[in-house]
Amino acid sequence: MPLAMLFSVALAAPSAQAEAPDAQAAAVGAAYDTETGQALAAWDCNTGNVCFWNGFGGTGGRCMWDVADADWTAGTYKCSWATTKEVKSVYNRGTSSNFKGVRFYRNTGYNNSIGCTKQGQKGDLAGTYQVRSHQWVTTSCG
DSSP: OOHHHHHHHHTSOOOSSTTHHHHHHHHHTOEEETTTOOEEOTTOOOTTOEEEEEETTTEEEEEEESSOBSOTTTSSSOOTTTTTSOOOEEEEOOOOSSOOEEEEEEETTTEEEEEEEETTOEEEOOOOSOOOEEEEESSOOO
16 A cells, blocks of 8 residues: 555545445555544554554554453454454553563453564564453563
């Protein structure tokens, strides 16, 4: 996708309808915040957070945390698509000197580890599983 297309999509105003951002993102490969519906540039993730998307390349619906979450559907921050869509990309923008990575899990309560992303790293995942919890870890990933 041409870089100019990503920028033009990122500047689009969010729709007032709750389902419009999802349809818009799917149509053009854009990213959007699942809580606000705000259009985002690909890989847009606030410093100090970990972000997960249901599209490859940091696109689709984004869920973002600055803390660990033992259950993506019942924690302080809820990920609306956690039980219906697969995680396809992740970006660890953590900045703590105490935590070197974010480990993510197939099940709630930090059970059934399926991956870990080092601080400052981003990338696409296999996209064949749902993630239900994650935690910051003091050991380096891989």
